[in-house]
Amino acid sequence: MKKKLKAVLFDMDGVLFDSMPYHSEAWHTVMKSHGHTLSREEAYMHEGRTGASTINIVFQRELGREATQEEIESIYQEKSVLFNSYPEAKRMPGAWELLQKVKKDGLVPMVVTGSGQLSLLERLEQNYPGMFRKEL
Structure with missing residues (x-):
């Protein structure tokens, strides 16, 4: 049928x-400010994931653990503020x-x-x- x-x-x-250039730049900048590595190119690879998932990938790789809820909320909030400071996509x-x-x-x-x-x-x-x- x-x-x-x-x-x-x-x-x-x-x-x-x-909007992806802005997302990748915001992810890269915020993660770097927290002492983590997430390249602009890798940020593109994680497009489609939730912010929590992207953060946890980095935390698992670099710290061997998941981020706490507080860490997720704080990092994602910073990323959102930075993203919204860029010109309109x-x-x-x-x-x-x-x-x-x-x-x-x-x-x-x-x-x-x-x-x-x-x-x-x-x-x-x-x-x-x-x-x-x-x-x-």
Whole structure:
């Protein structure tokens, strides 16, 4: 039995917004300030993970343990503040045109993201007007 496609799922970082250079720089800078090593390139490799998961990878590798909840919250908060201090990430080239085609073809574009960056979440309507509905 053939199923009919109804929706297309889009991630935000690196798909809808060109935000990965900022994420990688923020991760690198904050980890370095805490005496840990996370290169900009490695930060790209961990894209899609939660902040806690990224932090725990570094802690496991360098300290042989998981980060405490307090360490995770503190480091992730610092990373978020630094990320939000950078210029606004631009739309990814071609994303608007692809979203228009998806809608024209009768499909529902949906955002699925692990991003907790409110600066990006709040910009969806501004950058992609009428494309996404907020659903609970």
